[in-house]
Amino acid sequence: MSDSSKMFEANPDALAPLLANAATEFVCLATSHGEPFYLNPAGRRLVGLEESRPASAISLREFYADESWIELRDTAGPAVNKSGRWEGRSRLRNVQTGEFVDVYTKMFRVKPDQAGRPSCLMIVHHEAGEQTGLRAALADAQAQKRAILESSLDPIITINQQGIITEFNRAAEQTFGHPRDKILGTKPSEVLFPPAMSAGQQDRIDRYLDVGEGSLLGRRVEVTAVRADGDTFDAEMAMTISREEGAPVLTFFVRDISHRKKAEQEQLRYAAELERSNHELEQFAYVASHDLQEPLRKIRTFSDRLQTLCGDKLDEAANECIQRMQGAAERMQRLIDGLLSLSRVTTQGQRFVPVNLEQVAREVVSDLEVQIEQHAGRVEVGHLPTILADPLQMRQLLQNLITNALKFHRIEESPVVKLEGKYLPGRQQRRAGLPPPADERCRILVEDNGIGFEEKYRERIFDVFQRLHPRDVFEGTGIGLALCRKIVERHGGQITAHGTPGRGSVFEIILPAAHLKPER
Amino acid sequence: MSHSVPRRTMLMADDDGEDCIFVRDALREIGRTCDFRCVHNGEELFDYLRHQGEYVEGRNVPPPDLILLDLRMPRKDGRETLQELKADPHWRLVPVVVLTTSRAAEDVNFCYDVGVNSYITKPATYRELVEIVRILTQYWFEVAELPPKARHGGKTH
Numbered sequence: 001m002s003d004s005s006k007m008f009e010a011n012p013d014a015l016a017p018l019l020a021n022a023a024t025e026f027v028c029l030a031t032s033h034g035e036p037f038y039l040n041p042a043g044r045r046l047v048g049l050e051e052s053r054p055a056s057a058i059s060l061r062e063f064y065a066d067e068s069w070i071e072l073r074d075t076a077g078p079a080v081n082k083s084g085r086w087e088g089r090s091r092l093r094n095v096q097t098g099e100f101v102d103v104y105t106k107m108f109r110v111k112p113d114q115a116g117r118p119s120c121l122m123i124v125h126h127e128a129g130e131q132t133g134l135r136a137a138l139a140d141a142q143a144q145k146r147a148i149l150e151s152s153l154d155p156i157i158t159i160n161q162q163g164i165i166t167e168f169n170r171a172a173e174q175t176f177g178h179p180r181d182k183i184l185g186t187k188p189s190e191v192l193f194p195p196a197m198s199a200g201q202q203d204r205i206d207r208y209l210d211v212g213e214g215s216l217l218g219r220r221v222e223v224t225a226v227r228a229d230g231d232t233f234d235a236e237m238a239m240t241i242s243r244e245e246g247a248p249v250l251t252f253f254v255r256d257i258s259h260r261k262k263a264e265q266e267q268l269r270y271a272a273e274l275e276r277s278n279h280e281l282e283q284f285a286y287v288a289s290h291d292l293q294e295p296l297r298k299i300r301t302f303s304d305r306l307q308t309l310c311g312d313k314l315d316e317a318a319n320e321c322i323q324r325m326q327g328a329a330e331r332m333q334r335l336i337d338g339l340l341s342l343s344r345v346t347t348q349g350q351r352f353v354p355v356n357l358e359q360v361a362r363e364v365v366s367d368l369e370v371q372i373e374q375h376a377g378r379v380e381v382g383h384l385p386t387i388l389a390d391p392l393q394m395r396q397l398l399q400n401l402i403t404n405a406l407k408f409h410r411i412e413e414s415p416v417v418k419l420e421g422k423y424l425p426g427r428q429q430r431r432a433g434l435p436p437p438a439d440e441r442c443r444i445l446v447e448d449n450g451i452g453f454e455e456k457y458r459e460r461i462f463d464v465f466q467r468l469h470p471r472d473v474f475e476g477t478g479i480g481l482a483l484c485r486k487i488v489e490r491h492g493g494q495i496t497a498h499g500t501p502g503r504g505s506v507f508e509i510i511l512p513a514a515h516l517k518p519e520r
Numbered sequence: 521m522s523h524s525v526p527r528r529t530m531l532m533a534d535d536d537g538e539d540c541i542f543v544r545d546a547l548r549e550i551g552r553t554c555d556f557r558c559v560h561n562g563e564e565l566f567d568y569l570r571h572q573g574e575y576v577e578g579r580n581v582p583p584p585d586l587i588l589l590d591l592r593m594p595r596k597d598g599r600e601t602l603q604e605l606k607a608d609p610h611w612r613l614v615p616v617v618v619l620t621t622s623r624a625a626e627d628v629n630f631c632y633d634v635g636v637n638s639y640i641t642k643p644a645t646y647r648e649l650v651e652i653v654r655i656l657t658q659y660w661f662e663v664a665e666l667p668p669k670a671r672h673g674g675k676t677h
Contacts, residue, residue, distance in 0.1 A: 293621050294536075297644055301542060304646040333644060348625070 026125035048096030065091035177228030285343035338479030358384035377415035384421035405448035453499035531584035546653040562596025606635040613670035
């Protein structure tokens with residue numbers, strides 16, 4: 001034992017002023033009546049009292065905010081008298097600057113000692129503002145963290161540097177089916193991921209914890225996770241690293257995406273199914289049309305032979321029956337041909353190449369010369385764009401629309417059909433020498449002055465075998481416009497019609513000008 | 521037989537008996553005297569040509585000068601039969617005319633690819649058929665010059 005320790009042991013009183021002087025807290029000794037006789041240097045700094053003024057020359061009252069003084073006098077004083085101590089908060093006043101400082105206060109009664117010194121009062125303040133504020137802020141942050149963790153709809157899991165799970169929120173409990181208290185202390189690879197993948201998973205987590213970076217950082221990754229019952233599910237996971245008391249802590253945000261995945265798969269399956277059934281339908285139409293041709297050909301051939309063999313032996317009525325039969329068979333043939341051409345739009349489509357629609361329209365008009373003359377009509381071809389399309393189908397489209405417009409003319413007026421077109425610009429600029437931008441479209445209008453139609457039929461006229469007029473007024477099979485729609489749809493466009501009875505109709509076609517993706 | 525023009529044989533392979541009757545009647549109607557024979561699928565066609573199956577006796581099975589071939593037939597269909605015929609050194613020179621309901625481009629392409637001599641779709645009326653039979657027989661039996669080996673007429677083997 002050193003000399004100094006022996007000395008302090010023999011005379012502990014000698015220590016007190018040393019300790020008080022070294023303390024960072026406000027330490028004040030006062031008589032049991034509240035008259036100070038000692039204030040340590042830290043206390044003097046806090047209240048702005050110069051070294052030169054002795055403690056006995058001051059009144060405690062001047063160092064406190066009024067409400068604090070009243071509390072000390074009325075509450076703390078009696079409490080110390082009764083139980084020997086009091087703790088609470090006070091507000092000190094710096095007598096030089098006039099600033100207030102919030103402090104935490106402890107008051108003790110110091111018992112009289114053997115040396116005959118009377119009982120006195122010790123007042124200790126330490127700055128509360130910082131400490132309690134921090135504590136409160138910490139508590140607030142903890143509560144907030146807790147609230148976020150517990151109210152999160154997605155599982156949140158944290159692990160420490162040893163890879164041990166230290167947090168497992170309610171959503172995690174629900175998603176994984178493990179209770180929190182069973183999970184804390186385990187490793188994610190042991191319980192949250194299927195064994196097959198957890199080795200890699202663990203490696204990545206280790207690397208992440210070791211160097212604070214890795215392939216998982218700042219990315220959403222899709223993983224397979226496993227529930228308590230052994231079921232695996234698709235999850236999306238994001239990770240973030242933070243520090244808690246100097247050590248890295250990894251937080252996983254997990255989202256159960258099995259529903260979304262299932263919906264996606266369902267959608268894919270549905271699309272495939274639709275594609276297949278469409279294909280089947282086309283096949284059906286094609287095959288049916290072929291197989292229907294056979295018996296029909298027989299009906300026509302036999303009725304033909306019947307008339308050749310014994311037409312001169314039959315009377316007029318019988319011959320008319322044969323003729324009607326042949327007429328019906330011929331119509332049937334046209335229907336089948338129409339159905340066949342409809343199914344061929346997709347099954348026998350050609351590759352898309354640049355097609356000058358204006359040139360196609362002029363060729364069609366030239367082909368229809370006889371028909372146009374018959375009706376004493378006129379077809380005006382305006383400027384039409386060049387687009388990427390199936391040339392034969394564009395020809396068929398324009399031909400059907402023009403034929404249609406000529407056919408449904410009014411008796412009192414010769415038909416005038418006008419074709420116009422223009423580009424509808426896309427977001428990208430058009431450049432000379434390059435194909436039109438992918439999102440550029442064009443609009444083609446085919447307008448006539450014919451009989452028109454009622455607006456309520458504007459959808460129905462595009463349906464297969466739909467006719468608005470009796471066959472003996474306007475002949476036809478009801479295939480023409482259905483074919484137009486099918487062709488336009490194969491090209492990724494839309495066709496609509498507007499009509500005014502007795503005034504005419506307008507067919508509007510919107511087509512993509514360029515196709516990046518060729519049709520199947 | 522003592523014709524100045526040798527009697528020709530036309531062999532039709534079609535599972536549709538009525539179509540065979542139409543062709544037979546058409547031949548009769550245009551006054552073409554020719555030996556008209558019918559088989560009902562590709563297998564039977566080769567039985568006929570190779571004197572197998574029900575033709576094993578080899579009697580009254582004149583070799584054809586022209587083969588009319590339907591495409592859609594049971595057992596061995598027309599496409600397969602055509603391919604085999606045109607690969608057979610003994611029969612590949614005999615003209616084959618496909619007579620079918622199919623207008624499909626892939627059928628037409630296939631047939632010409634493997635060497636069909638002509639491709640005709642079955643007409644819808646009897647009158648058209650008569651016309652087709654008239655043209656076909658006239659062309660292949662009178663107009664066209666064929667390698668002598670293609671003419672098996674009158675020979676048996």
